[in-house]
Amino acid sequence: MVDDQDLIRAGLRMLCEAQPDIEVVGEARTGSEAVRLADEFVPDVVLMDLRMPGMGGTTATQLILQARPTSRIGVVTTFDDDDHLYPALAAGACGFLTKDAAPKDLLAAVRRAAAGENAYSPQVLRRLIDCAVRSRTSATPLSAALPELSERERDALGCLGLGLTNLEIAARLHIGVTTVKTHVANLMERTGSPNRVHLAILAVRQNLVPEADPHTAD
Numbered sequence: 001m002v003d004d005q006d007l008i009r010a011g012l013r014m015l016c017e018a019q020p021d022i023e024v025v026g027e028a029r030t031g032s033e034a035v036r037l038a039d040e041f042v043p044d045v046v047l048m049d050l051r052m053p054g055m056g057g058t059t060a061t062q063l064i065l066q067a068r069p070t071s072r073i074g075v076v077t078t079f080d081d082d083d084h085l086y087p088a089l090a091a092g093a094c095g096f097l098t099k100d101a102a103p104k105d106l107l108a109a110v111r112r113a114a115a116g117e118n119a120y121s122p123q124v125l126r127r128l129i130d131c132a133v134r135s136r137t138s139a140t141p142l143s144a145a146l147p148e149l150s151e152r153e154r155d156a157l158g159c160l161g162l163g164l165t166n167l168e169i170a171a172r173l174h175i176g177v178t179t180v181k182t183h184v185a186n187l188m189e190r191t192g193s194p195n196r197v198h199l200a201i202l203a204v205r206q207n208l209v210p211e212a213d214p215h216t217a218d
Helices: 006-017 031-041 057-067 082-091 103-114 122-135 151-161 166-173 177-191 196-205
Strands: 045-048 072-077 095-098
Touching: 006 103, 031 045, 031 057, 045 057, 045 103, 057 072, 057 082, 072 082, 072 103, 082 095, 082 122, 095 103, 122 196, 151 166, 151 177, 151 196, 166 177, 177 196
Parallel strands: 045 072, 072 095
Antiparallel strands: none
16 A cells, blocks of 8 residues: 555555455555565555655556556545546556545455456546547447347446446346356457446447336346
């Protein structure tokens, strides 16, 4: 975990170490220290602050991922404006949460990052989707971007447009988490989407995001 404030790091450490499946292997106060410790400890997940003395979190994220592309770096910051969000994502961050996030949301973000998923707060995900939708050209018909899907795949895609986790989608659709993972993997392959954010954008563009709970599973 990387943050120049001792109190923030202490709080994050206490929260994470109380979990049986999370181990804190190191702490850094600056971006340059984070780069060095990431090389030394090879963590699965890094929680990265952005604004720190000397090297900031965005540069540190880029350098860590250049050396270890499989690392998963989630931003935890006070600042959620576009000037901080987009450079961090461009540097390779797989998640973005603010420091006022609920403890359960932060822990969920750590686990999602470790599992290879993206971890964004609902507000950040909505901004990413809205920005992407606005920037996409309307020259290509929307139908051309989406292959024929089963009813359950369309339901799952709509839930991704809401920014739901696999567990939340499973509960909403009354299906197993393993089934959700299968649907997501199939959707990525069939649509050529590199990640869940791209799938969420497709869901919005295709008007598949549900207004209310979808119907129960067959």
